[in-house]
Amino acid sequence: MVVKQVKHWLVTRANAARWRAIQDWAEARGAQFSQTRDGLGFLIEQPNAQPGPLRVEWGVSQRSYLPGTELRMRCEMGLHPDLQLMVLCRALMENLERAVFEAYTDTLKTRVDTDTPEEMRWLVMFPKFNHAASQIARQRYGFVGVTKDLARGWVDGQLGEALAQASQDLLPEGHPFVLMCMRGNLYLRTEMAEADLPRVQALVRLLETAAREALRVNAQLSDSGAWPTTTSIAWTPSTRPSDIN
Known part of the structure; x- marks a missing residue:
């Protein structure tokens, strides 16, 4: 001892x-x-952060698709719960789509387990948006949203520009990265073998940009929210809690 x-x-x-x-x-x-x-x-932990309380963690990955260690962040926003949006690196999107397909075609399974993370289930639940204004963003990332109009509103502006810039060095091609708006908050996950200040700062800035753009898009939703897809009605995302997500 x-x-x-x-x-x-x-x-x-x-x-x-x-x-x-x-x-x-x-x-x-x-x-x-x-x-x-x-x-x-x-x-x-920064409760007084703007545009919302911020939590940043670095440690052992909580997702199987992020090997080793990861940086994960949460910005609490109080957004409309129907504002469900996701950006992820294109290579990771393709890998997760294959995993979801294999789960569906497995003869021993009739559905994807509810323990499957939202980032995998959303690829089936929601439409993909493939017409981002930034050509670099279109090439390097996949975009998913409860509606294509909301996805477009989120990424066709400062967030799209920030993602295109990040793809040059911060998030090189193939580097696992997920940015999600769900349950009223913003979440970011990315593989990070070793935490260093410049990258942590840059990723916090990226999350803050995404949060500000989410606030702008959130104003477009009425009290009734976005129209959910047929799949999302039948297959509600799990809300099983964890440290960040």
Whole structure:
């Protein structure tokens, strides 16, 4: 037990130095920085962030399609619950579509399990939007939404420009990345083998841009919300909670 405690203390101390720049940046923003209980990851919480409370985590991936470690974020927005939108890298979209197809055609299964993450089920539930204004965005990302008009409104503007810019270095071709608007919040996940300040900052800026554009699109929804697809009525996304998603 003593050896284990000493080892944990050494790991925690080493990572405190390793993530010092990220901690300083977070605290300068008015956020709280803490290491995870095992000392192998970190958590940033900023309740007063704009345009909504922000939570940033780096650690072991919670998704099978993101190997190793991931950066995951949540921005609480209080958006209309029918505002369901997703952007993901095109290579990942194609991989997830194959996985969903295999699940459907498996003779031992009559449906995709409800434990399947939304990002896979949405590829079946909602229409794809393939006409983003940015040619680079069209080539590098897939867009899905409860309606094509809402998807267009979200990505044909500052978000589309930010995604096109990110594809040059921050999110190179084939790098797993998912950005989702669901349950009234914005979520971002991406593979990140090692957390470093410039990439964390850049991804937070990307999430903030997506959040501002989601607020703009949210104003287009009436109290009755968007018209859901027939599939979404029969197949409601799971709301099983987890740390970020």
